Amino acid sequence: MKYKYGFVLIFFTFSVSFVFSQGPLTVMKNPEVFKQRFSEATRKTQTIEANFTQEKNLSVLSDKIITKGRFLFKKEKKLRWEYTEPFHYVIILNNGTMFTQDEDKKSKIDMRNNKMFAEINSIILGCVQGNLFNDEQKFLSSFFENSGSFLVKMKPLAPNLKEYLSEIRIYFDKNDLSVIRLEMYEPAGDFTRIDFSGEKINTNLPDETFLNP
Amino acid sequence: MRRSLIPKSLLVLFLCIGPLSWIMGQHERTVPGQIPYTTAIFDSSFEKALYKGSLDISKHHLTGLFFLKRVSVNSVRIVFSNEMGMTFFDLELKGDDFIVHSCFPSLERASLLKLLKNDFRLLMFPDTTVTRMKPGRSGDSGLLIFRVKSARGSFHYTYDKDSGKIIRIQTSRSIMGRTDLRINGDKRLEPTKIYISNSTIGLQINMTFLSN
Numbered sequence: 289m290k291y292k293y294g295f296v297l298i299f300f301t302f303s304v305s306f307v308f309s310q311g312p313l314t315v316m317k318n319p320e321v322f323k324q325r326f327s328e329a330t331r332k333t334q335t336i337e338a339n340f341t342q343e344k345n346l347s348v349l350s351d352k353i354i355t356k357g358r359f360l361f362k363k364e365k366k367l368r369w370e371y372t373e374p375f376h377y378v379i380i381l382n383n384g385t386m387f388t389q390d391e392d393k394k395s396k397i398d399m400r401n402n403k404m405f406a407e408i409n410s411i412i413l414g415c416v417q418g419n420l421f422n423d424e425q426k427f428l429s430s431f432f433e434n435s436g437s438f439l440v441k442m443k444p445l446a447p448n449l450k451e452y453l454s455e456i457r458i459y460f461d462k463n464d465l466s467v468i469r470l471e472m473y474e475p476a477g478d479f480t481r482i483d484f485s486g487e488k489i490n491t492n493l494p495d496e497t498f499l500n501p
Numbered sequence: 502m503r504r505s506l507i508p509k510s511l512l513v514l515f516l517c518i519g520p521l522s523w524i525m526g527q528h529e530r531t532v533p534g535q536i537p538y539t540t541a542i543f544d545s546s547f548e549k550a551l552y553k554g555s556l557d558i559s560k561h562h563l564t565g566l567f568f569l570k571r572v573s574v575n576s577v578r579i580v581f582s583n584e585m586g587m588t589f590f591d592l593e594l595k596g597d598d599f600i601v602h603s604c605f606p607s608l609e610r611a612s613l614l615k616l617l618k619n620d621f622r623l624l625m626f627p628d629t630t631v632t633r634m635k636p637g638r639s640g641d642s643g644l645l646i647f648r649v650k651s652a653r654g655s656f657h658y659t660y661d662k663d664s665g666k667i668i669r670i671q672t673s674r675s676i677m678g679r680t681d682l683r684i685n686g687d688k689r690l691e692p693t694k695i696y697i698s699n700s701t702i703g704l705q706i707n708m709t710f711l712s713n
Contacts, residue, residue, distance in 0.1 A: 344586040349570055349578060353551060374711050375553045377584050390564050451606050452587060476603040480586025
C-alpha cells in the first residue's frame with residue numbers, strides 16, 4: 289500500500305538536452321534510496337500540468353511521427369492527454385473510465401469491459417505516476433544513473449503485455465526526481481518517446497477537467 | 502513448345518494493351534480533353550503520407566494514425582498506431598506478397614487481415630490486370646461508372662468526370678462481403694479523406710489526411 293498511490297511524477301525544469309548530456313548511464317548504486325527519495329518527493333504533489341512532445345520512431349522505415357500536446361494529472365487516478373498538433377484529440381482516464389474526443393466525436397469506454405484499454409490505462413497511469421517499476425509481478429525493473437539523471441528500465445513479465453511491449457524506460461531528473469522522458473519499446477523494434485516540459489505543480493485543476501470533454 | 506509460346510505472348514499483349522486502348526477510347530468519347538482514366542488512387546510518385554483515422558471492427562473502435570509509405574517500386578508499408586504511439590498493425594504489400602510485420606493480438610484474425618490486404622491493395626496499387634471495363638449507369642451526370650474485371654476480381658469504379666479521379670471502388674459481392682472504398686480529395690496528390698467499409702465483416706476505416 290505504501291507505494292500504491294505514493295509515486296506521482298514531478299516534471300523537470302531543466303532542459304532535456306542538459307540532463308541527457310551527463311555521461312553514460314551505469315548501474316544505480318542504491319535503488320532503494322532512489323525509491324525512498326522519490327516516494328517522499330511525490331507525496332506532496334497533488335496536480336501536474338506539462339507540455340509534451342511525443343515521437344513515434346518507426347525503426348525499419350527510419351521515420352518519426354511527432355505529435356505535441358498538454359498533459360494534466362490529478363491525484364489519485366485522473367489523467368488528461370490533450371493532443372494539439374498535428375490534430376486535436378483528447379484522452380481522459382478517470383478512475384477506470386476512459387473518455388476520448390476525436391475532433392467532434394466523443395466516446396466513453398469502460399475499461400473493465402475492455403482488456404486492451406485496461407492494460408493501456410494501467411501502463412500509462414503507472415508510467416506517469418512513476419510507480420510502474422514497483423509492480424514486481426508485471427515488470428522486471430533495473431536501475432541506472434549518470435551524473436544528471438536516473439533511468440529505470442522495465443521488462444514486462446506477463447505474457448499479454450510482452451505481446452506489445454518489450455521494454456519501458458523512465459528517465460528522472462536527479463535533482464528533483466521529476467520524470468523527464470518516457471520511452472515505450474515494442475517487440476518489432478518501434479518505440480515511442482515522450483519528452484515533458486514546462487511543468488506546473490499543484491495548480492488548481494477542477495475535477496471537470498477530467499470528465500467527458 | 503516454342504510455337505505455342507507465340508500465341509500466348511500475343512494474348513498477353515492483347516490483354517495488356519486492349520483494355521488500355523479501350524479505356525483511352527472511352528475517355529475520348531466521354532470526356533474529351535480530360536485526364537485519362539486510371540486505376541490508380543495514389544500516383545506513382547507517391548512517397549509517404551500521414552493520416553488521422555479510425556478503425557472499427559466488430560465492437561472495437563480504434564483511433565490513431567495511419568502512416569503509408571512506399572518503400573520500393575512495388576512495396577508499400579501501412580502502419581496504424583494509436584495516439585499514444587502503440588502499433589496496432591504494421592503491414593506490407595510487396596508485389597503479390599502480404600507481410601504482417603506486427604499486429605495487435607486482438608486484431609490478428611485471418612479474415613480481417615485478408616480484408617485489409619485486399620482493401621489496401623486496391624487503395625495503394627493501380628490494377629494492372631484489368632481485362633474488361635464496361636460503362637455502367639450513373640444517376641449523377643458528374644460521375645462516370647465503369648464495371649471492371651481484373652485478376653483481382655470484379656469492381657465498380659466511379660470517376661469524377663471533371664477531374665478524372667477515382668472517387669469510389671466497390672467490390673462485387675463475395676464470401677468476404679462487399680467492400681466500399683470512397684475517396685475525397687482536392688487537387689492535391691493524396692486523397693484527403695478515405696473511407697473503407699465492409700458491412701459483412703463489420704469493418705469501417707476512416708482516414709483524414711494530415712501531412713506528407
